[in-house]
Amino acid sequence: MNSFPNLLSIQEEHSWQYLLSHTIDDPQELLKHLDLPSSLLEGAKQGNALFSLKVPLPFVEKMEKGNPDDPLLRQVLPLAVENSEVEGFITDPLAEMAANHSDGLIHKYKGRVLLILSGACAVNCRYCFRRHFPYQENRLGSEQWQKILDYLNADSSINEVIFSGGDPLATSDARLQKMISDLEQIPHLQRLRIHTRLPVVIPQRITDEFVSLLNNCRFDTVMVLHANHAKELDSSIQDAVSRLKAAHVTILNQAVLLKGINDNVSSLKALSESLFSHGILPYYLFTLDPVKGAAHFDIPDQMAIQLHSELQSQLPGYLLPKLAREIPGKPSKTLLF
Numbered sequence: 159m160n161s162f163p164n165l166l167s168i169q170e171e172h173s174w175q176y177l178l179s180h181t182i183d184d185p186q187e188l189l190k191h192l193d194l195p196s197s198l199l200e201g202a203k204q205g206n207a208l209f210s211l212k213v214p215l216p217f218v219e220k221m222e223k224g225n226p227d228d229p230l231l232r233q234v235l236p237l238a239v240e241n242s243e244v245e246g247f248i249t250d251p252l253a254e255m256a257a258n259h260s261d262g263l264i265h266k267y268k269g270r271v272l273l274i275l276s277g278a279c280a281v282n283c284r285y286c287f288r289r290h291f292p293y294q295e296n297r298l299g300s301e302q303w304q305k306i307l308d309y310l311n312a313d314s315s316i317n318e319v320i321f322s323g324g325d326p327l328a329t330s331d332a333r334l335q336k337m338i339s340d341l342e343q344i345p346h347l348q349r350l351r352i353h354t355r356l357p358v359v360i361p362q363r364i365t366d367e368f369v370s371l372l373n374n375c376r377f378d379t380v381m382v383l384h385a386n387h388a389k390e391l392d393s394s395i396q397d398a399v400s401r402l403k404a405a406h407v408t409i410l411n412q413a414v415l416l417k418g419i420n421d422n423v424s425s426l427k428a429l430s431e432s433l434f435s436h437g438i439l440p441y442y443l444f445t446l447d448p449v450k451g452a453a454h455f456d457i458p459d460q461m462a463i464q465l466h467s468e469l470q471s472q473l474p475g476y477l478l479p480k481l482a483r484e485i486p487g488k489p490s491k492t493l494l495f
């Protein structure tokens with residue numbers, strides 16, 4: 159027998175790959191883990207049948223045990239109400255199926271191209287428009303990747319590439335390294351942006367390798383995180399953020415305004431202030447995309463605008479996120495105020 163504690167497996171259990179492949183996907187297990195009543199199970203199973211539960215353990219550990227209204231739990235727990243048909247809430251509110259998805263490239267805004275690196279996410283957020291997308295585990299193949307490089311090479315008006323998904327950081331550092339070095343060959347590209355929720359739900363994702371990859375590339379780098387509530391932030395994220403900042407990465411956050419989760423001035427104020435104290439600047443506060451199954455999270459525009467203007471009266475300008483939404487066909491996000 160090995161006389162040492164099983165060090166290797168302890169390390170493995172804390173690796174982001176392990177945490178990503180050992181998420182909680184069973185509603186019963188989640189309820190048990192959080193000491194929640196089994197009366198929630200039937201509804202959770204109904205919601206789960208539409209879009210499965212998926213949540214990594216580090217995120218579950220930030221939830222309050224025994225509290226069915228915990229703002230982090232509410233973002234991931236399937237509910238029976240997701241089955242309701244609500245007028246105007248549709249499966250593809252951003253009309254993205256119609257856009258260039260097969261190529262993994264969306265070029266809607268001037269100068270910026272968004273690449274769908276990976277269909278996978280570490281967490282299934284109940285309010286997400288992705289809940290109806292078939293591209294779950296899609297990955298760009300080498301042929302598609304070459305087409306993307308050709309597209310970027312041919313259009314010198316593009317100066318920024320956005321890695322998106324799904325979650326682009328569900329991809330290995332080796333694959334990211336290869337993609338980034340290919341992109342570095344395209345002279346007119348100046349910025350690399352990464353839109354990801356992974357560091358919030360699995361902070362271990364910010365490996366030293368990943369940090370040095372960004373540090374060593376020639377681009378100006380931006381990371382846009384996605385946290386909706388101050389409770390999502392803690393010292394492990396602060397550590398990840400400070401290592402990224404040491405590598406000259408600008409770190410922003412986008413949030414979604416969600417009923418029952420952050421739809422009051424004190425939550426939004428706490429989010430902005432907590433983001434800043436963790437080294438992150440608020441960027442966007444999006445209104446909900448009208449996606450089928452998420453209508454119970456919706457906040458009327460008037461109320462969103464009112465909340466935002468109250469927030470403005472309580473925060474310094476640099477901590478006020480832009481209240482915005484995406485309207486298909488527009489040349490940019492649309493500001494609401």
Ligand SMILES: *Cc1c(COP(=O)(O)O)cnc(C)c1O
Nearest residue numbers: 264265266267270271272320491
């Ligand atoms: C949101 C989005 C962007 C980025 O918009 P910014 O306002 O620059 O953050 C770029 N491309 C697409 C397709 C988008 O949906």
Ligand code: SF4
Nearest residue numbers: 279282283286324355
């Ligand atoms: S794309 Fe973002 S918001 Fe949607 S499920 Fe994945 S992590 Fe959540």
